Amino acid sequence: MRLLLDTHIALWAITDSPKLPQDARDLILAPLSEVFVSAASIWEIAIKRSLGRGNMPISSAEASRYFSASGYTLLPVTAEHAAATETLPLLHADPFDRMLVAQAFTEPLKLVTHDDAVARYGDAILLV
16 A cells, blocks of 8 residues: 655654554554555645644654664655645645645546545545
8 A cells, every 4th residue: 555644744744653543553564555645744844843833752863863773665746736635625724734635636646645634635544
């Protein structure tokens, strides 16, 4: 399965946080899973950490290195992804989450999240 990790899921995975639900851990570690992390997540970590918000446990540079070391594929943000955010219903206001949803629909990927609001976007979202 092709998985796109929401920012908090990706951070919990690389820091081995007990907050990471077991079903998410199982999906990420499944032999047939291909795991992606969006460049938007790196940007989100950078912005929120520099503002002292969002409880970011590591810097964006550290996160990027850990994502790579974990074998995750970095998904760039493309013009197609950006344009797709325009057609999403306004179920969630966070621009980073909206980008991840747009990427999940566009690629296609399954977005793994722990955010109930993100999960309302439907079939491309896996709520854990």
